Amino acid sequence: xxxxxxxxxxxxxxxxxxxxxxxxxxxxxLVTVAxxxxxxxxxxxxxxAMTATFSALVGAGFDLNLLVLDFPRGDRCSDADWWPTxxxxxxxxxxxxxxxxxxASLPENLSEVQAAELLARGIVPLAxxxxxxxxxxxxxxIGTAWLAPPPPPVVTAEATAxxxxxxxxxxxxKALLARHGVRVPVGRRVxxxxxxxxxxxxxxxxxxxxxxxxxxxxxxxxxxLNLQSPSAVRAAAADLLPLGSGLYVxxxxxxxxxxxxxxxxxxxxxxxxxxxxxxGVLVELLHDTTTLLVPAGRRExxxxxLGLRSAALxxxxxxxxxxxxxxxxxxxxxxxxxxxxxxxxxVELDIxxxxxxxxxQGAFAADALIVxxxxxxxxxxx
Numbered sequence: 001x002x003x004x005x006x007x008x009x010x011x012x013x014x015x016x017x018x019x020x021x022x023x024x025x026x027x028x029x030l031v032t033v034a035x036x037x038x039x040x041x042x043x044x045x046x047x048x049a050m051t052a053t054f055s056a057l058v059g060a061g062f063d064l065n066l067l068v069l070d071f072p073r074g075d076r077c078s079d080a081d082w083w084p085t086x087x088x089x090x091x092x093x094x095x096x097x098x099x100x101x102x103x104a105s106l107p108e109n110l111s112e113v114q115a116a117e118l119l120a121r122g123i124v125p126l127a128x129x130x131x132x133x134x135x136x137x138x139x140x141x142i143g144t145a146w147l148a149p150p151p152p153p154v155v156t157a158e159a160t161a162x163x164x165x166x167x168x169x170x171x172x173x174k175a176l177l178a179r180h181g182v183r184v185p186v187g188r189r190v191x192x193x194x195x196x197x198x199x200x201x202x203x204x205x206x207x208x209x210x211x212x213x214x215x216x217x218x219x220x221x222x223x224x225l226n227l228q229s230p231s232a233v234r235a236a237a238a239d240l241l242p243l244g245s246g247l248y249v250x251x252x253x254x255x256x257x258x259x260x261x262x263x264x265x266x267x268x269x270x271x272x273x274x275x276x277x278x279x280g281v282l283v284e285l286l287h288d289t290t291t292l293l294v295p296a297g298r299r300e301x302x303x304x305x306l307g308l309r310s311a312a313l314x315x316x317x318x319x320x321x322x323x324x325x326x327x328x329x330x331x332x333x334x335x336x337x338x339x340x341x342x343x344x345x346x347v348e349l350d351i352x353x354x355x356x357x358x359x360x361q362g363a364f365a366a367d368a369l370i371v372x373x374x375x376x377x378x379x380x381x382x
Contacts, residue, residue, distance in 0.1 A: 001036040001066075001068070001129055002036055004129040004130050004133050005133055008133055008137050009137050009140055009141070010064075010133055010136045010137050010140055012035045012036055013035060013062065014034075014035060015033065015034070015035050015060060016060075019056075019059075019060045020033045022056045022059075023037070023053065023056040023057055025056075026049065026052040026053040026056050027039060027040075027042070027043070027053060028042065030042065035057075036066075037057060039053055044081075044085070045081050045084050045085075046084075047084040047087060047088050050084065050085055050088035050089075051087075051088040051091050051092060053088075054067075054088050054089050054091075054092035055091070055092040055095055055096070057092075058092040058093060058095075058096045058098045058100070059092075059095075059096050062098070063099070063140070064099050064100070064101065064136050064139075065089075065092075065093065065098055065099065065100040065101070066100070066101050066102075066103050066126075066132065066136075067085070067086075067089045067100065067101070067102050067103065068102075068103050068104075068105065069082065069085060069086065069102050069103070069104065070104050070105055070106070070109035070110075071104070071109055071110060071111065071114055074111060074113075079114075086102070086118075086121075086123075089102070089123070090121050090122075090123065093122070093123070094122075100123050100124070101123060101124035101125070101126050101132065101136075102118055102123055102124070102125055102126065103126045103127070103128075103129065103132045104125075104126070104127045104128075105128070105129065106127065106128070107127040107128065109127075110125055110127055148297075151295070151296075151297060151300075152295050164373070165347050165371050165372065165373055166371070166372055166373075167215055167369065167370070167371050167372075168369075168370045168371075168372060169212040169213050169244075169245065169246075169248075170210060170212055170248050170367065170368060170369075171187070171189040171212060171246075171248050172370075173368040173369060173370040174187065174365065174368050176338065176370060177334070177335075177338065177351075177365055177368055177370075180334050180335075180337050180338040180341065181330070181331075181333075181334035181337060182331050182334040182335060182338070182351075182365050183327075183331065183362055183363065183364050183365070184250075184364060184365050184368075185208075185250040185251050185252070185253055185364055185366065186203055186250060186251045187203075187248055187249060187250030187251070188202075188203070188248070188249055188250070189212065189246055189247070189248055190237075190246065190247045190248075190249055191246050191247070192237075192241070192247075193234055193237040193238050193241065195247075196209060196233055196234070196236075196237035196247050196249050197230045197233050197234050197237070199249040200227065200230065200233040200249050201230060203249065203250070203251045204251060205227065205228050205229065206226045206227055206228050206251075206252040206254075207227050207233060207249055207250060207251055207252055208223065208224065208225045208226070208227065208249070208250050208251075208252055209223070209224045209227060209233060209236045209237055209240060209247060209248070209249050210222060210223045210224075210240070210247065210248045210249075210250075211223070211240040211241070211243040211244035211246075211247060211248075212244045212245050212246040212247060212248050213244035213245035213246070214243060214244045215369060217367070220243065222240060222243050222244060223240075224236035224239075224240065225252065226252055233249070253355045253357065253364045253366060255357050255358060255361065256355045256356065256357060257313065257314070257320065257321055257322070257323040257324075257356055257357055257358050258310075258313040258314050258323045258356045259278070259279040259280035259282065259352075259353035259354065259355055259356070259366075260276065260277065260278065260279040260305070260328060260351075260353060260354040260356060260363075261275070261276070261277045261278065261279035261280075261283055261289070261350070261351065261352040261353065261354070262274070262275070262276060262279075262331070262332055262335055262349075262350075262351040262352075262354050262365075263275035263276075263348075263349065263350045263351070263352075264294070264335060264339055264346065264348065264349035264350075265347075265348050265349075266347060266348075270293055271293065271294065272293070272294035272339055273291050273292070273293060273294065274291065274292045274293070274294050274296060274332070274335070274336065275289055275290070275291050276289065276290055276291075276292070276301070276304050276305060276308070276332065277289030277290065277308060278308060278309075278310040278313075279351075279352045279353035279354060280352070280353040282310065283352065286309065286310060288308050288309045288310050289308075290304045290307060290308065292304055294336055294339055294340075295336050295340065296336070298329055298333060301329050301332050301333065302325065302329050305325065305328065305329070306325075314328075314356065321358040321359065322358065322359050323356040323357070323358065323359070324356055324357055324358060324359050324360060324361055324362055324363055325356075325359075327356065327357075327361075327362045327363040328354065328356045328363045330363070331351075331354055331363045331364075331365065332354075335349065335351070342372075344373065345372050345373045346370065346371075346372060346373075347371045347372060347373055348369070348370070348371040349368075349369070349370050349371075350368070350369040350370075351365045351367070351368050352367055353366050353367065354366070
């Protein structure tokens with residue numbers, strides 16, 4: 001029984017010294033007291049003694065009490081000697097208003113007639129140790145969900161067919177993200193080569209220089225990363241200036257532990273849908289993503305991130321630093337706030353990558369693409 005709980009969300013909690021002492025008093029010196037408990041056969045068929053033992057254990061406040069009981073074949077022998085044990089267990093459960101189940105080690109050791117009788121007494125019949133603990137684990141998961149406060153209503157999709165859309169350039173997109181609480185690297189829009197060099201020197205090297213107005217910069221060779229000197233910035237700015245509507249110079253984020261993709265789209269049947277996954281170059285390599293309906297709670301977001309195949313990168317893979325998971329969740333919650341505050345205007349949002357640094361060092365949107373419904377009520381500002 002103890003081994004079958006290994007690696008599960010349910011566990012056999014140790015007894016306190018006071019609980020162990022109370023149980024020991026009902027069993028005598030020859031029985032080792034522990035959880036799970038082998039109460040031996042010294043008190044078999046002694047219903048008052050078994051009631052005292054089971055009451056001492058059930059009274060310890062466990063969420064579920066399991067009695068291993070294998071009935072004999074009804075066509076070969078009588079099961080009369082087994083019912084005092086069951087009645088003692090039933091009495092202990094009712095006395096303490098506790099939940100209980102009888103577990104047969106093999107399915108054939110619990111007939112349908114016996115299972116029906118157990119159910120009539122308010123005791124769950126279960127067969128097999130692993131299956132019993134799987135059922136307990138499932139019940140715990142459902143119970144946790146029932147105890148949690150109800151989530152807010154899902155944000156429904158709004159029609160955008162009657163409106164035109166506009167893709168914001170990175171400077172405007174990052175300004176919009178920052179206004180809603182997403183941290184972005186310090187950056188500045190510039191219009192010329194000299195201004196790019198000035199901006200880089202003001203922010204400190206290394207920097208990235210990007211052509212604005214280009215949606216997929218990597219594919220268009222519209223970005224230069226990790227530039228370490230004014231001459232490198234000057235050369236990069238001269239190459240990139242003809243590609244777009246201006247330049248964006250920003251400080252590089254160092255000490256990245258992991259990169260995530262955070263996406264927001266509209267799905268007509270479901271409303272706004274949040275996509276989370278491994279970001280950067282891993283997007284195409286791993287296809288490691290998950291989706292949540294907006295709005296998702298903080299625990300739900302964290303669970304989705306830790307459920308990714310690449311989650312080990314967030315938790316300290318092979319001695320690497322642990323990622324600032326709290327900051328990553330903060331950033332994703334901020335994206336949701338943007339989606340809610342700008343309901344009806346955000347058609348698509350994509351942050352790739354969201355750079356997650358070591359614990360306590362934050363998470364930053366290194367690149368962002370936002371498609372917005374464009375009308376007279378929406379002002380694009382940086």
